[in-house]
Amino acid sequence: MSGKSKTLPTIVVASAGIAAGAAVAFTGFLLKRRAVRTTCKPFYAEATRRFKIPGISEGFVPQDLFYLSDEQTWLFSGYLANRRPSPIYQVGADGTVRRHEVRLPEGSLYRGHGAAVTAAGPFVFLTVRDGFIALDRAELAKAADGDVLQATGHRAVPLMPAFMTVQKDMLYIGEFSHRLFYPTPKSHWLRCPSGETNPALLLAYAPHDGGPFGFGEHPSAVYSIPGNVQGMCVxxxxxxVLSLAWGFGDAEVRIYDPAQAKRGGSYLVEGHKAPLYFLDEATRVETLTVPPMAEGIDDVNGEVYLANEAASNLYLLGKFYGGQYVYSFPTRE
Structure with missing residues (x-):
């Protein structure tokens, strides 16, 4: 009895401390929710809540989404915080969800970041650290929930891919830059005609019947882009359109008119020259403040669809302001 009486106060104090910490955290979430609803009010006024991000409450941390128009299916890529194999999700028009793991060409299961997923012709592309792997689109379309998808090939690119999309028959693949935590090579830091310095590159590959997976061996254009870019669409x-986010601060969706982009001569990529263009303040035509931790985006019939990682179990914050849903919003041209 005396032993219990000695330990009981410790347990009570510890429990009280945990409860107090939880209360503080909850209050912080509520305050952040109020702040997000205020700063992102124009976004919520124009945006439409579409559907719930798959796996968001089962450990999945979404990074990108892409719409397969022929199949009327959404693809989602990302990773699991516990380092289990990273899944791909399919969400059908009727809301049916199918989850798959991916086997790399050399045989191991994919455990990458799942930074981006897109598709072109008979292929679905998924980023890896040095480029992307290709999956058979027809096999993915008929795969049952739980099936493992076998990658059929791999392509290396001359940067670490953070986002990727195929739009208007062009393959775009770009990098993420953060000065302290994710620095890019100094050769990628370029002074823009409008005065600011862009620290990252976006490579554009034109279609080519004889090229890898239907695209040219070398970029047909290089774009100088700002830091913190998480996703892209056209x-x-x-x-x-670029989505920019870092940490728990408000994110942005920026729209640029490439027709206004100034030519900056040529940029040398793996010994081959490509025309260089700047996405800078002179070419930015619109900016929309969006909730924190915005990730991949895709354009479907003039509406930009936005994925967000803030409501994953890794971060939780987004569960307080609807971050577990895909939203879409129109762009004002």
Missing amino acids: TPEGNI
Whole structure:
């Protein structure tokens, strides 16, 4: 009895401390929710809540989404915080969800970041550290929930891919830059005509029947882009849309008109020259403040669809302001 009386106060104090910590955290979430709802009010006024991000409450940390128009299916890529194999999800028009693991060409299961997923022709592309792997699109379309998808090939690219999309028959693949935590090579830091310095590159590959997976061996254009870019898409009018996010601060969706982009001569990529263009303040035509931790984006019929990682179990914050859902919003051209 005396032993219990000695330990009981410790347990009570510890429990009280945990409860107090939880209360503080909960209060912080509520305050952040109020702040997000205020700063992102124009976004919520124009955006439409579409559907719940798959796996968001089962450890999945979404990084990208892409719409397969022929199959009327959404693809999601990302990773699991516990380092289990990274899944791909399919969400059908009726809301049916199918989850798959991916086997790399050399035989091991994919455990990568799942930074981006996209598709072109008979292939679905998924980023790896040095480029992307290709999956058979027809096999993916008929795969049952739980099936493992076998990658059929791999392509290396001359940067570490953070986002990727195929839009208007062009393959775009770009890098993420953060000065302290994710620095890019100094050769990628370029002074823009409008005065600012862009620290990252976006490579554009044109279609080519004899090239790897249907695209040219070398970039047909190089774009100088800002830091913190998480995703990209192209509007029907040809504008380039970038999502930018870092940490728990508000994220942004920026729209650029590449027709206004100034030519900066050529940029040498693996010994081959490609025309260089700048996505800078002179070419930015619109900016929309969006909730924190925005990730991949895709354009479907003039609406930009946005994925967000903030409501994953790794971060939790987004569960307080609807971050577990895909939202879409129109762009004002």
